[in-house]
Amino acid sequence: MIDTLYEDLAWLPAAPPDFRERCRLVAQNDDPGRELRALASYALSTPQLNRLASAFERVTSPSDRLPQLAPFRLGLLGNGTLDAIAPAIVASSLRHGFAMECVTVPFGTFAQQAYDPASLIHRARCDAVLLALDARALPLHGPAMDREEARTVVDGAVAVLDGLRSALHAGSGTTCIVQTLAAFPETLFGNADRRTSTTSRYLVDAFNERLIAGLTGSPDVLLDCAALAETVGLGRWHSPAQWNLAKLPFADAYVPVYADQVARLVGAIKGKSRRCLVLDLDNTVWGGVVGDVGMENIAIAEGDAVGEAFRSVQRFALELRERGVVLAVSSKNDDAVARRVFREHPDMLLRENHIAVFQANWKDKASNIKAISEELSLGLDAFVFLDDNPAERGIVRQMLPDVAVPELPADPAYYARTLAAAGYFESTVFSPEDRQRADYYERNAKRVALQKELGGLDEYLASLDMEITFSPFDAYGRDRIAQLINKSNQFNLTTKRYTPAEIAQLERDSDVLALQIRLSDVFGDNGMISVVICRRADRAVWTIDTWLMSCRVLGRGVERMVLRELIARARACGIARLTGYFIPTGRNELVRDHYASLGFRPDGEAWCYDVTESEPEPTMRVRYG
Amino acid sequence: MLTESSVYSALTDIFSDVLDNDNIVLTRDTTAKDIDGWDSLTNIQIMLRTGQVFKLHFSAGQIQSFHNVGDLVAFIVDKSKS
Numbered sequence: 001m002i003d004t005l006y007e008d009l010a011w012l013p014a015a016p017p018d019f020r021e022r023c024r025l026v027a028q029n030d031d032p033g034r035e036l037r038a039l040a041s042y043a044l045s046t047p048q049l050n051r052l053a054s055a056f057e058r059v060t061s062p063s064d065r066l067p068q069l070a071p072f073r074l075g076l077l078g079n080g081t082l083d084a085i086a087p088a089i090v091a092s093s094l095r096h097g098f099a100m101e102c103v104t105v106p107f108g109t110f111a112q113q114a115y116d117p118a119s120l121i122h123r124a125r126c127d128a129v130l131l132a133l134d135a136r137a138l139p140l141h142g143p144a145m146d147r148e149e150a151r152t153v154v155d156g157a158v159a160v161l162d163g164l165r166s167a168l169h170a171g172s173g174t175t176c177i178v179q180t181l182a183a184f185p186e187t188l189f190g191n192a193d194r195r196t197s198t199t200s201r202y203l204v205d206a207f208n209e210r211l212i213a214g215l216t217g218s219p220d221v222l223l224d225c226a227a228l229a230e231t232v233g234l235g236r237w238h239s240p241a242q243w244n245l246a247k248l249p250f251a252d253a254y255v256p257v258y259a260d261q262v263a264r265l266v267g268a269i270k271g272k273s274r275r276c277l278v279l280d281l282d283n284t285v286w287g288g289v290v291g292d293v294g295m296e297n298i299a300i301a302e303g304d305a306v307g308e309a310f311r312s313v314q315r316f317a318l319e320l321r322e323r324g325v326v327l328a329v330s331s332k333n334d335d336a337v338a339r340r341v342f343r344e345h346p347d348m349l350l351r352e353n354h355i356a357v358f359q360a361n362w363k364d365k366a367s368n369i370k371a372i373s374e375e376l377s378l379g380l381d382a383f384v385f386l387d388d389n390p391a392e393r394g395i396v397r398q399m400l401p402d403v404a405v406p407e408l409p410a411d412p413a414y415y416a417r418t419l420a421a422a423g424y425f426e427s428t429v430f431s432p433e434d435r436q437r438a439d440y441y442e443r444n445a446k447r448v449a450l451q452k453e454l455g456g457l458d459e460y461l462a463s464l465d466m467e468i469t470f471s472p473f474d475a476y477g478r479d480r481i482a483q484l485i486n487k488s489n490q491f492n493l494t495t496k497r498y499t500p501a502e503i504a505q506l507e508r509d510s511d512v513l514a515l516q517i518r519l520s521d522v523f524g525d526n527g528m529i530s531v532v533i534c535r536r537a538d539r540a541v542w543t544i545d546t547w548l549m550s551c552r553v554l555g556r557g558v559e560r561m562v563l564r565e566l567i568a569r570a571r572a573c574g575i576a577r578l579t580g581y582f583i584p585t586g587r588n589e590l591v592r593d594h595y596a597s598l599g600f601r602p603d604g605e606a607w608c609y610d611v612t613e614s615e616p617e618p619t620m621r622v623r624y625g
Numbered sequence: 626m627l628t629e630s631s632v633y634s635a636l637t638d639i640f641s642d643v644l645d646n647d648n649i650v651l652t653r654d655t656t657a658k659d660i661d662g663w664d665s666l667t668n669i670q671i672m673l674r675t676g677q678v679f680k681l682h683f684s685a686g687q688i689q690s691f692h693n694v695g696d697l698v699a700f701i702v703d704k705s706k707s
Contacts, residue, residue: 047670
């Protein structure tokens with residue numbers, strides 16, 4: 001995934017198995033625009049993009065069926081075969097909110113099309129024309145030349161492009177999207193190519209520099225094809241075989257990423273780029289769960305390989321803020337615990353004043369992001385949400401489909417690169433006002449009152465296909481049990497610590513019910529996520545000595561399933577009542593209302609549950625290990 | 626080593642995917658004339674995807690030497706022997 005970040009569009013979730021079927025059914029959908037956009041939001045291969053483009057063509061009339069897609073007409077002029085690229089651009093544009101019409105012309109006629117005022121491209125009145133020319137289209141060669149002669153050659157090639165641009169401006173007043181040229185990997189002298197004026201590399205570099213300088217003050221927009229090609233590797237970008245066979249201007253494998261670049265650039269031209277980055281905290285901007293390991297033990301230090309990975313996320317977020325992207329936080333944490341890291345941790349790059357809205361609480365993140373959106377008066381389609389936890393990403397995607405939620409690789413060292421590769425904050429130019437935008441939002445910074453939780457959560461949880469496994473303590477689980485018992489601070493009712501030897505004893509104690517609990521879901525196995533220890537206090541009473549859970553699975557209904565299991569086991573053992581305690585430690589505010597919310601009744605310091613009462617309904621599959 | 630039937634089955638999936646057509650039936654004698662949408666451009670996409678699936682690279686000369694699906698299948702089966 002990391003090796004093929006760009007060609008696989010790895011920041012997008014993988015297409016579902018029924019992708020083809022859904023494409024086929026788009027026309028029958030009640031809301032085809034929404035469905036097309038949803039289908040476009042996956043990482044699609046070239047054939048999948050073609051299929052989606054065909055599905056889109058089938059529903060374009062009447063156009064009022066697609067109210068959420070903005071119409072855009074893009075002319076394609078170039079020297080290679082663009083027929084394969086046009087449908088990919090159409091489909092990728094759906095991803096960025098456009099009902100795109102691509103105007104293509106017969107192969108090899110780009111100059112005639114630009115210069116003939118009655119041509120197809122002029123008559124189409126395009127919103128923009130993409131001049132997809134590569135180095136083969138321009139007179140960038142000649143016999144051995146000195147620097148002066150090379151300059152003349154480059155001037156000539158730039159004049160060709162300028163001529164096309166002027167003709168397009170004059171003929172139909174359209175904006176041009178121009179490309180830098182991707183250099184060829186074949187060298188002539190080798191390391192001396194860039195300093196030898198007669199080589200292709202020298203001329204291509206000089207051309208690109210001139211092209212970029214010439215855009216100042218022009219409404220035309222740059223597609224930096226050279227940068228894209230270098231990012232994926234020039235040797236991969238240029239396929240001599242595919243050029244020879246079909247005049248593909250670059251290897252077919254890069255059609256999806258190229259098409260996405262075009263679509264995001266169109267988005268930037270139309271002001272649709274995203275404007276706010278919402279950050280999760282634990283294991284996204286620092287390593288570790290601060291509520292469990294404590295502020296001193298999160299990974300964020302320079303010089304520590306893990307810490308540096310997270311610093312790169314913080315650094316990138318700060319750079320985005322410098323260019324006007326608003327930052328916000330949505331984290332499952334105690335507000336005070338999370339803020340303290342921003343205020344006091346010496347290694348933090350991000351500080352409280354960089355964050356326009358800071359939402360650290362235990363509510364679901366979709367509700368939090370909605371609250372942030374309302375506070376900032378920014379539409380949800382302006383938001384990007386960065387979170388290492390696939391379940392949190394899934395829930396936000398499902399409930400707030402307008403929010404962009406990048407997939408992240410397992411290794412945090414690649415978080416910043418993946419976020420950058422997605423190009424959510426694409427911009428055609430940078431203005432001083434951009435810089436001030438983040439400050440403007442921060443002046444209003446405050447914690448937002450929570451909205452009521454969004455509906456549909458149960459449906460989402462059901463779609464996770466969760467399976468909970470209850471097992472007695474055993475030798476296999478001992479290390480992880482010890483780790484959970486000695487490290488969990490937040491979701492921990494009593495915070496009692498036990499040594500591995502004591503845990504081994506519990507395995508044999510007939511007056512103790514000790515359960516290790518695992519959870520798996522569609523995203524994989526979460527491993528052991530909860531531990532419960534009950535002790536027989538009396539012939540018919542169990543005291544809940546320990547009840548803890550990893551915050552990673554918060555909000556999944558695990559605690560209700562655990563209670564259900566305790567009730568069943570209590571009944572089988574002739575126990576009439578469960579008694580639990582909440583022992584506050586300053587770190588476990590999260591579970592202050594744990595017993596109350598599960599239906600336990602207060603009895604002085606204790607909380608009691610009569611097991612003859614009904615048990616919670618099951619919300620997932622149960623297994624016994 | 627691959628069997629002919631497994632290659633036909635994989636090729637049918639590739640053709641269906643590239644041509645967006647679930648009714649593709651490939652035989653030894655099938656040529657581009659027999660299948661809607663199999664033109665020079667989709668041919669490249671079919672060859673590229675076939676190359677990816679079977680971990681092969683087809684040179685232009687090899688592609689030109691395939692006169693029907695049977696030739697392509699024979700080539701892939703033959704390569705899988707080495």
